[in-house]
Amino acid sequence: MAHPHHLRDWQPADATPAVDPRESAALLLRDLRTRVEGLTEREARRRLEVHGPNELPHHRARQWPAALARQFTHPLALLLWVAAALAWVAGTRELATAIVAVIVLNAALAFWQEEQAEQAVRSLGEYLPQRCQVRRDACSRSVLAAELVPGDVLLLNEGDRIPADARLLSGAVEIDASALTGESSPVERAADLPDIASRPLDSAVLVFSGTVCTGGAAEAVVHATGRHTELGRIAALSVRVRVAESPLERQVRRVAWLIAAVSAGVAAAFLPLGVLAGLSWAQAFLFAIGLLVANVPEGLLPTITLALAAGVRSMARRGALVKRLSAVETLGSATVICTDKTGTLTRNVMRVVEARDGAGEQTSPRIELATALARCATADERASSGDPMELALLAFARTCGAEVGAETREQQRIRLFRFDPHLKRMTTVDPTTRGVAAHVKGAPEEVITRCTSVLPGSGAARPLTYQTRSRLVEVVNEMADGGLRVLAVAKRDFTAPPADRTTAESQLCLLGFVGLIDPPRPEVAAAVGACHSAGIQVHVVTGDNGRTAAAIARQVGIGADHVVHGPALDEMPEAELDRLLTSGQEIVFCRAAPESKVRIADALHHCGHVVAMTGDGVNDAPALRRADLGVAMGASGTDVAREAATIVLADDNFATIVGGIEEGRRVYDNVRKFVLYIFAHTVPEVLPFLLFALSGGAIPLPLTVLQILAIDLGTETLPALALGREPAEPGLMEQPPRKRSQSVVTRRMLLRAWGIMGTVSGVLVLIAFFAVLLAAGWWPGTDVVADPALHHTYLQATTTSFAAIVFCQIGTAFAARTDRTALRQVGLTTNRLLLAGCAFEILFAAAIIYLPSLQAVFGTAPPPAWAYALMLPFPALVWGVDELYRYRGRTRSAGAPERPGAGISTASRSEGSGDVGRDGAPKPPRPSGPGPDDEMP
Numbered sequence: 001m002a003h004p005h006h007l008r009d010w011q012p013a014d015a016t017p018a019v020d021p022r023e024s025a026a027l028l029l030r031d032l033r034t035r036v037e038g039l040t041e042r043e044a045r046r047r048l049e050v051h052g053p054n055e056l057p058h059h060r061a062r063q064w065p066a067a068l069a070r071q072f073t074h075p076l077a078l079l080l081w082v083a084a085a086l087a088w089v090a091g092t093r094e095l096a097t098a099i100v101a102v103i104v105l106n107a108a109l110a111f112w113q114e115e116q117a118e119q120a121v122r123s124l125g126e127y128l129p130q131r132c133q134v135r136r137d138a139c140s141r142s143v144l145a146a147e148l149v150p151g152d153v154l155l156l157n158e159g160d161r162i163p164a165d166a167r168l169l170s171g172a173v174e175i176d177a178s179a180l181t182g183e184s185s186p187v188e189r190a191a192d193l194p195d196i197a198s199r200p201l202d203s204a205v206l207v208f209s210g211t212v213c214t215g216g217a218a219e220a221v222v223h224a225t226g227r228h229t230e231l232g233r234i235a236a237l238s239v240r241v242r243v244a245e246s247p248l249e250r251q252v253r254r255v256a257w258l259i260a261a262v263s264a265g266v267a268a269a270f271l272p273l274g275v276l277a278g279l280s281w282a283q284a285f286l287f288a289i290g291l292l293v294a295n296v297p298e299g300l301l302p303t304i305t306l307a308l309a310a311g312v313r314s315m316a317r318r319g320a321l322v323k324r325l326s327a328v329e330t331l332g333s334a335t336v337i338c339t340d341k342t343g344t345l346t347r348n349v350m351r352v353v354e355a356r357d358g359a360g361e362q363t364s365p366r367i368e369l370a371t372a373l374a375r376c377a378t379a380d381e382r383a384s385s386g387d388p389m390e391l392a393l394l395a396f397a398r399t400c401g402a403e404v405g406a407e408t409r410e411q412q413r414i415r416l417f418r419f420d421p422h423l424k425r426m427t428t429v430d431p432t433t434r435g436v437a438a439h440v441k442g443a444p445e446e447v448i449t450r451c452t453s454v455l456p457g458s459g460a461a462r463p464l465t466y467q468t469r470s471r472l473v474e475v476v477n478e479m480a481d482g483g484l485r486v487l488a489v490a491k492r493d494f495t496a497p498p499a500d501r502t503t504a505e506s507q508l509c510l511l512g513f514v515g516l517i518d519p520p521r522p523e524v525a526a527a528v529g530a531c532h533s534a535g536i537q538v539h540v541v542t543g544d545n546g547r548t549a550a551a552i553a554r555q556v557g558i559g560a561d562h563v564v565h566g567p568a569l570d571e572m573p574e575a576e577l578d579r580l581l582t583s584g585q586e587i588v589f590c591r592a593a594p595e596s597k598v599r600i601a602d603a604l605h606h607c608g609h610v611v612a613m614t615g616d617g618v619n620d621a622p623a624l625r626r627a628d629l630g631v632a633m634g635a636s637g638t639d640v641a642r643e644a645a646t647i648v649l650a651d652d653n654f655a656t657i658v659g660g661i662e663e664g665r666r667v668y669d670n671v672r673k674f675v676l677y678i679f680a681h682t683v684p685e686v687l688p689f690l691l692f693a694l695s696g697g698a699i700p701l702p703l704t705v706l707q708i709l710a711i712d713l714g715t716e717t718l719p720a721l722a723l724g725r726e727p728a729e730p731g732l733m734e735q736p737p738r739k740r741s742q743s744v745v746t747r748r749m750l751l752r753a754w755g756i757m758g759t760v761s762g763v764l765v766l767i768a769f770f771a772v773l774l775a776a777g778w779w780p781g782t783d784v785v786a787d788p789a790l791h792h793t794y795l796q797a798t799t800t801s802f803a804a805i806v807f808c809q810i811g812t813a814f815a816a817r818t819d820r821t822a823l824r825q826v827g828l829t830t831n832r833l834l835l836a837g838c839a840f841e842i843l844f845a846a847a848i849i850y851l852p853s854l855q856a857v858f859g860t861a862p863p864p865a866w867a868y869a870l871m872l873p874f875p876a877l878v879w880g881v882d883e884l885y886r887y888r889g890r891t892r893s894a895g896a897p898e899r900p901g902a903g904i905s906t907a908s909r910s911e912g913s914g915d916v917g918r919d920g921a922p923k924p925p926r927p928s929g930p931g932p933d934d935e936m937p
């Protein structure tokens with residue numbers, strides 16, 4: 001862009017025009033060099049260059065030096081520092097150095113992992129940039145909030161986040177300024193209120209960036225953007241992303257501490273044992289430290305954070321933006337989804353497919369009906385902005401010959417009583433040739449009760465009789481049963497504008513009904529099926545008619561045997577609601593007020609469910625906050641809902657929630673695989689030490705301390721990380737949801753890690769060790785240090801132990817890839833990272849065994865070739881025994897009675913057409929009962 005030089009040289013800081021936003025609107029417009037019609041697009045671009053983007057300066061969320069320092073000072077690291085100091089004091093400088101190297105490496109790795117996690121969450125903002133409506137070149141358009149400039153005319157609506165500081169020009173809004181002022185009750189702001197407040201924040205004509213519009217509509221002129229706004233000045237950046245510790249991380253931290261305490265205990269116990277076995281105190285001390293260092297699980301926590309962050313990333317790719325790391329995990333344990341209908345289950349692309357006259361008959365629509373629809377709307381067909389339902393109604397009105405231009409409509413309109421989700425109707429008062437008329441549209445039951453006459457397909461209006469009324473109810477039910485959204489349209493003529501809403505909406509003449517079709521999204525039925533086999537129930541909570549909602553629900557396979565009407569829900573006692581929600585039926589809550597969602601979320605939570613609740617409107621915010629997982633609509637939802645929610649669906653699609661649940665389950669599973677793998681090495685590492693101690697020194701130590709360090713902190717790291725990236729296991733979505741209280745470490749996991757894979761590895765390692773020693777003529781009690789020939793054999797034997805553990809851990813890694821299924825089903829090569837990790841593991845081990853410089857440090861000597869032949873089957877043996885254990889588990893559970901939670905899938909399949917329930921109602925998804933997966937005490 002060509003700019004005069006003086007403009008380009010301007011610093012944004014000096015560029016704010018010195019205006020007083022509290023002067024009169026006319027003066028302010030003049031000072032900002034703008035008009036009610038808005039800036040021109042070209043001028044807006046120019047100003048953007050001058051004032052800079054409407055963004056707050058990014059101060060990095062994390063101060064990296066502090067974050068790095070934390071990695072060196074967390075309790076587990078401190079434990080290692082103590083060990084290093086002790087090693088130094090004991091005179092073993094190289095061990096001390098090795099421990100310090102371990103601390104540094106670990107800190108670097110943890111820092112990098114956390115940085116990655118931060119980055120994953122931070123970048124989410126870029127997926128969902130805030131947009132706002134402005135008027136430019138006299139037309140309304142949607143622009144990025146970051147491109148707003150002083151002088152822009154903002155069009156504010158219910159649910160919008162205020163993107164900049166502005167002065168109202170017309171209209172009135174209700175503002176929630178709690179983010180800025182801490183005041184939680186909404187305040188009234190209107191263009192024509194007197195401005196008598198002492199501080200600008202309280203001014204009745206100003207609105208500020210960072211607050212939200214919870215009701216009403218207004219136009220306002222922007223006077224400050226970016227860091228010149230009040231929000232920018234107080235630098236109270238509202239933190240959108242919370243990186244609080246998740247329950248999973250808390251649990252793992254506990255486990256890490258438990259292991260650290262056990263290792264410290266084992267190390268302390270080793271001291272006297274070692275001395276009894278004939279070691280000097282100094283040597284025993286050294287081994288104790290080695291044991292301690294080897295078993296402190298330093299890498300556990302950051303790796304889990306990284307796994308969660310990877311989950312956040314891949315969910316974002318699937319269209320679900322998660323604002324909190326822990327939500328990934330919560331999603332994986334969801335047991336119930338409460339979903340909206342329009343836009344989530346359906347496509348929100350509406351079309352009028354049926355019209356009836358005031359008597360309920362199918363005739364060609366009269367112009368009165370079309371005119372009422374054209375007048376009673378806020379959408380703009382030409383700009384295709386506004387509610388999709390209204391756009392469909394306008395299109396229909398146009399084909400019936402009505403004038404649907406938004407501009408004339410708004411100019412002529414005398415009053416607008418907005419759509420209210422509680423009243424379920426809206427009304428406008430517009431001029432007619434003979435005076436004025438109130439045009440009403442809304443839910444049929446709300447409108448019919450306010451009618452006293454009907455307009456048939458031809459001829460004059462006639463009184464609404466009792467018979468006609470029952471006929472109308474039948475007609476509406478018939479239309480709704482076909483899945484149509486039915487709206488009633490009515491009008492009343494006045495000589496002068498009615499005084500209030502009640503008058504405008506009384507003694508109406510029913511003009512007819514329109515039925516809109518909104519087909520289900522094609523992918524939803526499969527997603528609902530997936531929920532059912534995963535033991536997840538789906539309830540529908542909608543403001544729409546029960547029959548319409550039930551019809552749509554059935555089309556996508558949701559049970560919908562029980563339809564609960566809003567008023568009935570309001571009167572239902574808590575106990576009955578709890579009973580209903582635990583009955584295992586899938587329920588359609590219809591004509592529900594937004595507050596009902598809070599009640600449903602609370603009741604479900606009370607019954608032990610983990611609830612994902614969707615919402616899009618301002619009134620949904622409390623429910624979104626209250627549910628375990630608030631899910632907001634990214635495309636059609638309001639800013640308010642998006643702020644309150646934990647997850648934002650970029651595409652508003654129900655199927656995306658289910659994708660998120662699968663992702664959450666996968667991440668949780670992978671963390672467990674990773675923990676299993678890390679745990680399994682304990683036995684083959686500790687067993688040699690115990691043998692040495694218990695034999696009273698007759699058996700030389702089969703493994704050195706530095707070799708243990710090389711395994712735990714060298715060869716094993718990459719395969720462990722790779723397990724965190726394992727693809728979803730087959731049958732993952734056929735498992736019932738896990739219990740909310742279930743611990744990551746279960747008894748079954750410990751049995752596999754220590755009892756099966758660990759024990760097998762331990763035995764194999766000792767076999768290899770003794771084979772090398774015995775082959776060279778060693779016998780228990782022979783001193784391997786005194787005899788130089790035997791000493792070399794001893795070095796070869798310990799190296800063989802080291803190599804054997806590496807071999808066994810490769811088998812463990814492959815076994816850990818699956819929790820229940822056979823590895824054949826998972827596929828041997830499906831985790832490329834793991835293959836690479838194992839290759840690294842082997843290269844690293846080879847370097848330690850064969851590079852002379854490393855041989856000196858780690859005390860290694862290349863084992864004889866036949867020892868490798870002996871060890872070659874080790875991976876297959878370790879994996880094979882675990883494979884047998886899993887096989888036994890599968891055959892057992894196949895013989896056992898069906899697990900609860902899988903009930904839903906069976907019910908829905910056996911009854912066909914997704915008609916879940918009836919008598920064979922699905923069981924509520926109860927996570928698997930006590931069994932081998934029993935929680936840790």
Ligand SMILES: Nc1ncnc2c1ncn2[C@@H]1O[C@H](COP(=O)(O)OP(=O)(O)OP(=O)(O)O)[C@@H](O)[C@H]1O
Nearest residue numbers: 340341342419421424425426441442443542543544
């Ligand atoms: N713009 C409108 N004008 C008049 N009536 C409306 C309008 N929008 C909705 N209604 C009526 O109010 C009822 C409830 O609408 P609301 O938007 O609250 O439902 P909802 O909860 O969004 O439904 P869904 O779950 O399908 O998204 C609708 O069934 C319809 O009868």
